[in-house]
Amino acid sequence: MPVSALVSAFVPAGSRMDCACCDLDERAFCAGLAQTSSALRAIRHDMRMEAQATVFREGDATDHIFTLVSGAVKLSKLMIDGRRQIVGFLFPGDFFGFGHNGLYGYTAETLSPVTLCRFSLLSLDTVVAGSRELERRLLNRMIAELSFAQEQMLLLGRMSAREKVAHFLLMLSRRATQRGDVPSPLSVPMSRLDIADYLGLTIETVSRTLTGLKKERLITINGNTQVDLLDMQALEQIAAGGCLC
Amino acid sequence: MPVSALVSAFVPAGSRMDCACCDLDERAFCAGLAQTSSALRAIRHDMRMEAQATVFREGDATDHIFTLVSGAVKLSKLMIDGRRQIVGFLFPGDFFGFGHNGLYGYTAETLSPVTLCRFSLLSLDTVVAGSRELERRLLNRMIAELSFAQEQMLLLGRMSAREKVAHFLLMLSRRATQRGDVPSPLSVPMSRLDIADYLGLTIETVSRTLTGLKKERLITINGNTQVDLLDMQALEQIAAGGCLC
DNA sequence: CGCAACCTTGAGCGTAATCAACAAGCGTGG
DNA sequence: CCACGCTTGTTGATTACGCTCAAGGTTGCG
Numbered sequence: 001m002p003v004s005a006l007v008s009a010f011v012p013a014g015s016r017m018d019c020a021c022c023d024l025d026e027r028a029f030c031a032g033l034a035q036t037s038s039a040l041r042a043i044r045h046d047m048r049m050e051a052q053a054t055v056f057r058e059g060d061a062t063d064h065i066f067t068l069v070s071g072a073v074k075l076s077k078l079m080i081d082g083r084r085q086i087v088g089f090l091f092p093g094d095f096f097g098f099g100h101n102g103l104y105g106y107t108a109e110t111l112s113p114v115t116l117c118r119f120s121l122l123s124l125d126t127v128v129a130g131s132r133e134l135e136r137r138l139l140n141r142m143i144a145e146l147s148f149a150q151e152q153m154l155l156l157g158r159m160s161a162r163e164k165v166a167h168f169l170l171m172l173s174r175r176a177t178q179r180g181d182v183p184s185p186l187s188v189p190m191s192r193l194d195i196a197d198y199l200g201l202t203i204e205t206v207s208r209t210l211t212g213l214k215k216e217r218l219i220t221i222n223g224n225t226q227v228d229l230l231d232m233q234a235l236e237q238i239a240a241g242g243c244l245c
Numbered sequence: 246m247p248v249s250a251l252v253s254a255f256v257p258a259g260s261r262m263d264c265a266c267c268d269l270d271e272r273a274f275c276a277g278l279a280q281t282s283s284a285l286r287a288i289r290h291d292m293r294m295e296a297q298a299t300v301f302r303e304g305d306a307t308d309h310i311f312t313l314v315s316g317a318v319k320l321s322k323l324m325i326d327g328r329r330q331i332v333g334f335l336f337p338g339d340f341f342g343f344g345h346n347g348l349y350g351y352t353a354e355t356l357s358p359v360t361l362c363r364f365s366l367l368s369l370d371t372v373v374a375g376s377r378e379l380e381r382r383l384l385n386r387m388i389a390e391l392s393f394a395q396e397q398m399l400l401l402g403r404m405s406a407r408e409k410v411a412h413f414l415l416m417l418s419r420r421a422t423q424r425g426d427v428p429s430p431l432s433v434p435m436s437r438l439d440i441a442d443y444l445g446l447t448i449e450t451v452s453r454t455l456t457g458l459k460k461e462r463l464i465t466i467n468g469n470t471q472v473d474l475l476d477m478q479a480l481e482q483i484a485a486g487g488c489l490c
Numbered sequence: 491c492g493c494a495a496c497c498t499t500g501a502g503c504g505t506a507a508t509c510a511a512c513a514a515g516c517g518t519g520g
Numbered sequence: 521c522c523a524c525g526c527t528t529g530t531t532g533a534t535t536a537c538g539c540t541c542a543a544g545g546t547t548g549c550g
Contacts, residue, residue: 077399080485085399100392135380142387147345149394154322154330156401157445161538192497200402205538207498223547224497240325406506437529450506452530468515469529 022069022117027093027179029067029137030117040119040131047116055108055116062099064118068092071114072189075106076197086198087149089190091175095141097121111189156200164199165209166238169219173229186227267314267362272338272424274312274382275362285364285376292361300353300361301342307349309363310342316359317434320351321442331443332394334435336420340386342366356434401445409444410454411483414464418474431472 025031030040047066049055055066058077073090087106090096099105155164173183181187188195192203199206210227213219218235220228229235270276275285292311294300300311303322318335332351335341344350400409418428426432433440437448444451455472458464463480465473474480 077395079399079403083403085402087395087398098388098391100389105392105395132377132380135377135384139380139384139387142384142391143343144345146343146387146391146394147350149391149398150322150332150350152398153332153394153401154324156398157330157442158324158328197402202539203497204499204540208538211498447507448529449508449531453506456530 022067024067024069024093028117029095029141030134040134043120045118045120047118049110049114049116051110051112053110055110056097056104058104058107060104062097062102062104063121065095065097065121066108066119067095067117069115069117072111073108073114074111074190074194074198075108077106084197085200086194087152089172089194089198092179098142111194161199161201161205161209162212163239164201165195165206165213166235168195168199169227169229170232170235170239173232183232184229186229188225188227192224267312269312269314269338273362274340274386275379285379288365290363290365292363294355294359294361296355296357298355300355301349303349303352305349307342307344307347308366310340310366311353311364312340312362313337314360314362317356318353318359319356319435319439319443320353322351329442330445331439332397334417334439334443337424343387356439406444406446406450406454407457408484409446410440410451410458411480413440413444414472414474415477415480415484418477428477429474431474433470433472437469 022028055073056064068090070092073094073096074086075088075090075096076084076086078084088096089111096108097104155167159167169186172188173186176186177183190198192206195201196203196206201209210219210221213235214221216234218229218231220230222228267273300318301309313335315337318339318341319331320333320335320341321329321331323329333341334356341353342349400412404412414431417433418431421431422428435443437451440446441448441451446454455464455466458480459466461479463474463476465475467473
């Protein structure tokens with residue numbers, strides 16, 4: 001029996017019609033639910049956006065949540081004088097758009113052309129009303145997100161530039177692996193400015209630090225959007241000191 | 246009809262027997278549910294701990310979640326060389342103890358004598374099985390927590406020492422107000438070291454910055470555990486630049 | 491090919507860290 | 521009761537890491 005037959009045993013024929021654009025499978029928070037929850041199907045909508053587009057802005061009313069199907073997205077917070085902090089980079093399978101007090105807490109912008117799966121959301125209650133399984137998954141994802149955010153606090157508050165950059169590269173590599181990509185010819189879809197604003201550094205420091213790692217033969221850099229991790233162990237040594245990493 | 250009669254209409258007589266130690270009312274995530282959910286009652290347990298005690302350690306298996314009933318708690322992450330980041334201060338009504346992959350992501354220690362309400366938790370599913378309302382509340386709290394964590398990333402990554410300290414004092418004041426305390430003779434139950442590890446600074450810088458604010462007559466300091474905010478507006482001016490604050 | 495955006499490299503500076511000494515609060519015991 | 525030591529906080533001097541300002545390279549697109 002071919003593998004495809006096994007898969008189709010779990011995904012009833014015709015179910016792909018509703019989520020045709022989506023090849024996330026079990027990476028999606030709604031995996032296996034779009035078929036069973038008509039409420040979820042009713043409120044979803046496919047979107048495509050070009051690179052450098054704004055999905056929504058910090059302070060906008062939260063009317064939708066999103067799952068990233070392909071491409072990459074950044075989430076950022078801005079200070080009135082222009083200082084910026086990127087609070088997350090998103091890759092296929094990640095979702096975003098939960099806000100507090102009915103307002104988005106960050107701006108979401110695309111780093112590349114993306115496809116999104118959008119769910120209209122009058123209130124959080126509405127979207128989860130149809131499925132208790134969905135709510136449970138959302139809660140688990142939020143716990144993971146919060147865990148990740150706390151890691152990032154340690155990085156921002158207590159790590160040196162060198163440690164931050166090494167940690168960043170390894171984080172990208174780990175997440176690439178999780179989505180089924182190779183760990184080492186690493187795709188870096190964000191600019192130096194984005195990296196700087198994510199790590200709490202300046203572009204110059206990011207550039208200098210990457211050059212430093214290159215000179216130590218721990219990485220090579222190809223055209224600003226690709227990095228080879230030549231010595232993962234050494235990088236982990238630098239990034240370590242991290243709590244039970 | 247007195248207000249107390251209205252309240253008792255919603256809180257059946259005898260229900261306080263099970264949560265006698267708890268005067269959190271609607272601040273607790275389980276407010277109104279401990280009466281209706283026998284599952285929740287069955288797994289809860291009251292605890293008292295002295296100051297400077299460890300509730301659990303980063304990396305321990307997650308076997309319980311906690312609601313803080315009285316006192317104050319700090320959550321921290323440690324690096325192998327001793328660098329530390331405090332990822333949260335908790336006050337009555339806050340809950341904590343959610344971990345990722347079955348492990349606590351931070352150490353929880355008491356800042357003062359505390360009373361806790363502990364819920365045993367073989368898995369997250371177990372605790373929420375009895376009440377969909379409970380799950381919904383937990384999700385909403387997690388969203389708020391994540392929002393707060395992202396604020397903190399902006400602080401750690403992009404604010405000056407002065408801005409960090411002003412922001413910290415105002416945050417304490419705002420949370421005191423939320424729990425019904427006065428905003429200004431501010432109780433500061435944590436040490437300078439704890440403040441430093443929360444803001445990504447050193448104790449010396451925290452001390453110098455507080456002295457600076459004192460000299461500008463924006464605050465006064467009484468015995469290291471109490472601060473008067475003399476000019477909230479000026480402090481907000483300093484802390485501002487924050488996203489839509 | 492030419493231009494603009496992005497990245498790298500260099501020089502000098504500034505904020506917060508480090509190192510060090512001192513002061514204040516507090517509990518203990520002589 | 522005060523002397524003592526210990527912990528915690530403050531203040532000062534110096535250092536260093538990363539920021540700022542500036543110039544020079546790359547890259548990629550029209």
